[in-house]
Amino acid sequence: MVTGKGGTGKSTVAAALAMALATTGKNVLLCEVEGRQGIARMFDVDPLPYEERRLAKGVPDESGRAGQVHALHIDPESALLEYLAMYYKLGRAGKALDRFGVIDFATTIAPGVRDVLLTGKVYEAVQRNSRHKGAIIYDAVVLDAPPTGRIAQFLGVNSELAGLARVGPIKTQADKVMALLKSPQTAVHLVTVLEEMPVQETSDGITELRNNGLPVGGVVVNMVRPRDLDEAALASIRRGKVDRPRIAADLGRAGIEADDDLVGALVAEAGAHAERRALEDSQRKVVAELGVPTYELARLAGGVDRGGLLELAEAMREQGLA
Template sequence: MSPSRSPHWPEVELHVVTGKGGTGKSTVAAALALALASTGKSVLLCEVEGRQGIAQMFDVPPLPYEERRIATGLPGPRGGAGTVYALHIDAESALLEYLAMYYRLGRAGRALDRFGVIDFATTIAPGVRDVLLTGKVFEAARHGRKKGTSSRAGAAYDAIVLDAPPTGRITQFLNVNSELAGLAKVGPIKGQADRVMTLFRSSRTAVHLVTVLEEMPVQETADGIADLRAARLPVGGVVVNLVRPRDLDAEDLRRAREDTLDRERIGADLAAAGVRLDPAPGQPEDGLLDGLLSEARDHAERRALEDRQREVVAGLDVPTYELPRLPGGLDLGGLYELAAALREQGMA
């Protein structure tokens, strides 16, 4: 599988990012927002899972229910850098805002919150909760947004990146009409769900899936693509995250798996490089070399597993992108490095 090298999403305004837990979904969403900003765009990065992950990644204070500027993209070949804004969306605040906008329940809405009615409504009816969360994303995506909300009134974004729920719930989360079928057949909430679905099923939206080269995440990615297509939701690309460096050729990997590497040559090469193989007290003379060869075998076996999963990803018939495993861990500099990789591969 070779990563895509041409832009696939010039018309997309809403990039929904999902993935199995542990694959780095939120990291990829943040990197994509930076990549889009590095093409000169004004970008809104949204999260809906209540973990304040954006604030942690960008090393800023916890985000309120309000759009805040958090970063600037790297200058790109097509001009100056754009800006990344962030929004932490919670269902309770979204419902209060909804009541104020459509029913003019200002103080009355806050009173309901004190009595626990808001929490009851968003817990007892998960479909309503998802309509509120996705409705706020829809509000940010449209032009001429309402004043008096948490939005930057009148501001328009070139792109929105949504750090969405995991793959196992993404179709249910986005397919809000289906979730509301037994709750609301008419009325403002049903109308809002219809408008949201118009956006989600249009060419303005793409749902990207994040995976790592392991059997369970890749299978969940394949299942997620099938579910999205069955719900007529637009599948975007697959981002393969945490890719290990491919610095050994196939023959060396085979020898490492079969324990047929030339021990004497490796020992001589290490000695020539200044690596001492003197054993620790009580250890056999060649214990360190044995440990290194064991590490090589484990690495080769892992690479073989990844190569098999890479073939599965290639068979999904969607654009694919790869992000490296960062040896120093993830910080803001690492996010910019990943953003540059996505831009270079044509995802932004």
């Protein structure tokens, strides 16, 4: 499970983690449940249907085996129709309910139905494939989960429904999914950037997950800026001790005409960078005190595409995340 505050790049991290696992020879199912089609955009493919679709093949590992990444876009309406067909044999009647808006009503009004359908579909896809001869057997599942503020509710809803439904398929499925989510097979990774609000939300998320008996994996610090200036240079900039003539001379050697306005703008930019680095360093200390493994991923200068995902995947493998 990959979660994080909005804007921290959790979907990017989920996709890169799937690629990293595939490069170690694993067949991976990458799932999304928020309806944004973010996976399709990152892999530059058409919007994903409600079925498993192969997206990429990993680089062969030392044994020569290359895993594959399959994706599954899950929406609650389709999941409920499938659920009704599987367990209650409604078939066409279920589709008729959809036309009358009953599906939307059920997933909006009934507490927890939407989330239990989403997690249940991921569980069902893996279990179904393991039972069918010739079907893809997944070695790992990566779920691009809801944001940190909703993750404990999202993962814990199966437990709530199991308590409400004493018998029947809902009870059986909810119990199985909850047992898996709380087992050592599951890890919830939290994505943050080095800013106060995302780091605080990450800390709160870890506490909430632990209080609900859900397994915390690690914290992925995403979009880390390059360290082009050392600490001594940054300290001088913060004190306002900048050698302006040297800047002008360096610009001149690069063939750039250096007037006072340009030098002043560069000095101001350096000051903002130095302050930003100080903030990041203070938040890095907070992350280090959370008591979970921490991984860092660099900001991608060229944006997120398949090549960028491979770059992030390599960084994950080097740090032992995959």
